[in-house]
Amino acid sequence: xxxxxxxxxxxxxxxxxxxxxxxxxxxxxxxxxxxxxxxxxxxxxxxxxxxxxxxxxxxxxxxxxxxxxxxxxxxxxxxxxxxxxxxxxxxxxxxxxxxxxxxxxxxxxxxxxxxxxxxxxxxxxxxxxxxxxxxxxxxxxxxxxxxxxxxxxxxxxxxxxxxxxxxxxxxxxxxxxxxxxxxxxxxxxxxxxxxxxxxxxxxxxxxxxxxxxxxxxxxxxx
Numbered sequence: 001x002x003x004x005x006x007x008x009x010x011x012x013x014x015x016x017x018x019x020x021x022x023x024x025x026x027x028x029x030x031x032x033x034x035x036x037x038x039x040x041x042x043x044x045x046x047x048x049x050x051x052x053x054x055x056x057x058x059x060x061x062x063x064x065x066x067x068x069x070x071x072x073x074x075x076x077x078x079x080x081x082x083x084x085x086x087x088x089x090x091x092x093x094x095x096x097x098x099x100x101x102x103x104x105x106x107x108x109x110x111x112x113x114x115x116x117x118x119x120x121x122x123x124x125x126x127x128x129x130x131x132x133x134x135x136x137x138x139x140x141x142x143x144x145x146x147x148x149x150x151x152x153x154x155x156x157x158x159x160x161x162x163x164x165x166x167x168x169x170x171x172x173x174x175x176x177x178x179x180x181x182x183x184x185x186x187x188x189x190x191x192x193x194x195x196x197x198x199x200x201x202x203x204x205x206x207x208x209x210x211x212x213x214x215x216x217x218x219x220x221x222x
Contacts, residue, residue, distance in 0.1 A: 019109070023128045026108065027137060034145055034153075035111045042151035049156040051140040051220070055170040057208055058155050059139060061179035063217050064207030065200070067100040070139075071219035075101040075130040076123075102126050104142040135219040143167075147185045148178055162190045176205035 030048040037044040051059075063070050069077050080097035098106075105125035110118055129138055148158030158178050159167040170178075180201035181188035188197045211217050 046153040047156040057175035060211040061175040065179040065204040075126040
């Protein structure tokens with residue numbers, strides 16, 4: 001029994017040290033690849049861009065569409081989590097209450113899919129990046145690793161694919177359409193959206209001005 005406890009202790013210690021090392025490294029170094037990219041049967045395209053080379057409309061669009069309290073929370077939005085839990089109890093499509101910070105932690109360090117074990121790891125990495133990276137770096141990494149289409153990762157690759165322009169030159173409407181597709185990038189059309197995706201994109205486009213006016217993106221500096 002003692003050997004088992006020692007083994008678990010050393011495994012836990014090595015995990016903590018390794019996770020800390022990775023988070024510190026990616027605080028300064030672009031994330032070259034993620035598990036999701038490697039497991040994508042369509043291959044992947046990603047073009048890393050610094051936050052200063054991504055249009056401010058894109059930052060406001062993802063905050064308006066994905067996480068309006070991004071600058072307020074410490075990585076977790078308790079109210080959104082509780083609301084998601086209540087909706088899921090009613091059945092239908094499972095919905096999460098993940099923040100941009102949680103999505104970034106999952107995308108960079110873990111794999112897609114659910115399960116309490118993975119969610120626990122996600123919480124650990126979310127705490128680390130909130131403390132070590134800060135909001136601007138979290139946003140920069142998120143915008144570079146989020147899946148924006150089939151085999152397409154990051155807003156630069158998405159902007160090139162859908163609009164034949166750099167992410168530095170996106171209009172509010174274009175940024176909103178990319179943001180509207182983020183939850184289900186393989187199923188939602190960016191170029192010619194219809195139905196819910198089109199309506200949601202229009203809603204996000206309208207929110208961009210609100211995000212900037214109300215300082216909801218104030219914690220994100222280029």
